[in-house]
Amino acid sequence: MISLDLTSALPEVFLACAAMVLLMLGVFRRAGSTRLVLVLTVVVLAVALLLIVFSPDDRALAFNGLFVTDNFTAYMKVLVLLGAALTIGMSLGYIEREQMDRFEFPVLMLFATLGMLAMVSANDLISLYLGLELQSLSLYVITAFRRDTVRSSEAGLKYFVLGALSSGMLLYGSSMVYGFAGSTNFEALAEVLAADLAFDRTPSLGLIVGLVFLLAGLAFKVSAVPFHMWTPDVYEGAPTPVTAFLASAPKVAAMALIVRVMVGPFGDLFEQWQQIVVVISIGSMVLGAFAAINQTNIKRLMAYSSIGHMGYVLVGLAAGTEAGVLGIVVYLAIYLIMNIGTFACILCMSQEGRMVERIEDLKGLGKSNPLMALAMTILMFSMAGIPPLAGFFGKYFVFLAAIEAGLYALAVIGVLASVVGAFYYVRIVKLMYFEEPAEVLDRPIGAVLRLMITGTSLAMVLFLLVAGPVVGGAGAAAAALFAG
């Protein structure tokens, strides 16, 4: 069974080859190829998505056990690819307008996506690191893609320095785990820990320290408190489509990775890591809620919002149960869609052809562009978790898991933080509807963005109707993780 079985890694192999072909295409066609490469990138992502959807569901290993596919990876990869395809698709207008139209842009995003797929499927600390770095290095570059602006370069540099630090921590943790457990393979690690547990031995301290470092490195990637400091600056500085990309697909991939690492190899150390996860979850929810209140820049606001959302996702992990993982999967799916919708709205915020990103600029949008204001309202209420919109269901399932696991304090703090969080989401609604327009935003907005905004906001409203299948799929994904 364990061999260099490439068929289960077909989507990744396809993506890697396609990325290189697109790179060649760009190099040889040079000027004017951006639009073509970008469209082809979206097509490639869509094909990869189909490959995953139509691949067999059973658990399979490849590359001598370095790489695993099952229902969980399939679900997460679909989310990653969906997020990547949508955010790359909506970046076209922006990069052309802002003189960023270089063909490397979509190709780098494609490489980042490939890294994410590798992360999701990692079954070994080595492949974990490999995927993570492929993703991170590509992201550092596209963050600094507007190299002629100080803000973008600063964001890229900051992201790189702090990201390198977190990778260092991750590597250090991995080496300690290897030193004290004797393997980097997830299944081997799980066996070692299970044996420890079976003979009632306390796991060695070195292993736990390694686990803490590993978790710290991963928490950086999902920007959970106290490893969140980079997020607001990077989100603000990066070009908006890059911010949209950063806030969607990599979050899903990194969270999938944390879940797999914690539940899989370190499942038997649950008591040790649960405390950490509870603390960073509370920290993220509370900081995400309170720090966002005073923001004036909408991208910074979204940064704190994403910190808060990751806190809620971690509530599901803190439960450490199958229901918890189900909650995580549902939450991530909804988070991804509403985040993309919100960023599509942010991409529409321009005045006289110049991008604006102050929250104040949304003033009076309810009058000047009623439909976009309506969509934004739906997205904001959904972010705040008000039923009947989709965001509510994400919160519902993670808190259900928390209650089930007896984490009452965590659940109470979580819902109260969501009330505080609701304040700043609703403040945006207030600006759009309760106040008179100051300077009107440009109209009309591009067809792609309009489609994206309509689609995502409709998805928020109509989630009710598809809740059954979505939750069912998430259930299958969660079950796959606990089967092994």
Place this chain on the structure above:
Amino acid sequence: MSDWPLLSLITFLPLLGAAFIFFIRSEPEVVARNARAVALWFSLGTFVLSLWLWFSFERGTAEFQWAEEVLWIPGFNISYRMGVDGISMPFVLLSTLLTPLCILASWEAIKVRVKEYMIAFLVLETMMVGMFCALDFVVFYIFFEGVLIPMFLIIGVWGGARRVYSAFKFFLFTLAGSVLMLLAILAIYFETGITDIPTLLDTRLPPEMQTWLWLAFFASFAVKVPMWPVHTWLPDAHVEAPTAGSVILAGVLLKMGGYGFLRFSLPMLPEASALFTPLLIYPLSIIAVIYTSLVALAQEDMKKLIAYSSVAHMGFVTVGIFTVTQQGIEGAMIQMLSHGVVSAALFLIVGVIYDRMHSRLIERYDGLVERMPAYALMFMVFMLASVGLPGTSGFVGEFLVLVGAFQVNTAVAVLCASGMVLGAAYMLYLYRRVIFGKMTKEDLRTILDISWREKAIFAPLIAVVLWMGIYPMSFIDVMAASVANVIDNYEAALAAAEGPSLAALLPVE
């Protein structure tokens, strides 16, 4: 008898209307006119459908009628369940009755963004009706919370000067209460594995858990009712909301709290209810009745005065529910329905002169009877109903609540009764200042009496007030069996727990 999904039709017909209005595209004038018409016709249609509910409703049984069930989220046993019993059915009618009246009342008062306004109202109606019909906890919660979105927008967009503050206060107060209820719902689901309300009504939850669940439900319903000291959002929201918004707030939204107590707290958590009735419900209700009546006496703003009177009247409701006597609960139900009609009417009454003079201050008006005799008459009917004059609906409710309270606790009954006196004081004082006396304000000389449209709004409300006051049996018949069922279950549960005692509820080391 439930061959066709009557409840779903009543619930979602307004939403269909909202969708219609959404797609109206034309000149602003035409859009506004069409939006008004569509909203009125759809809400009237909904009302007619709900009348069918009233006539087909089988009296004398506590069963849920017109039940519907569709499996929704299979893995979690969550279904879309609808059904009404004697407790919820009258509220459905109250909601469907008030919505067309609100739309009529906004006919001329709302001039900007008419289309959005009508959409918000129809969505609001769907949420309200759905909430009273829902028989699954998750579905219930979705409707219960969903109300916040349209109401927030109605207050915030079409409200008065301090509308932003009020809208936020309303939103955050209610949200903070209800998220705790959500946790309680999750805990119940975890304990029992179901969210099916009829089954849960017959399920016994462990007493030590009940305490916390009860407090979580209380946090939500007490804000909605609202009980002292979490009532402070109400005067702000009422004052700033447009007239029709105040009508729905007072008429239906406050009833959600009372309905919640009666539907969930009492039957599902009997031991905890018995524990907390003397600890929380009675004291807070009595403070609400007496303190807010005194506050109402000192108000300068008519809407604020009526808002405080709402808090006082809802104090009667909470006392009545938690006496757990047939008279007490029926009284609370009648009081809720009566208050739903009367306070809604009083806000409309204020709205009539506000539309003309654009002021709600009492001192702005005097001697209106000279120019507006018909108006004075209508105001008097509702004012007396609010005071609780025999022959009006207010009397029946308050009287039954006091009868129920006397059986349980004389002190509570006496203190509540004093609230009736205070109620008479502030309402009559208001009426004297606004209607009687000599008309001294020059600009009032040209004020017009109420129009046909306004008469059409008040006529059904007067009819209901008198009907409920003169022959309340037609309402009590509807609810009697369900109320008796609640009481029987409550007493059986307490007997099974061998009487409520602190030791059984609070884990003693």
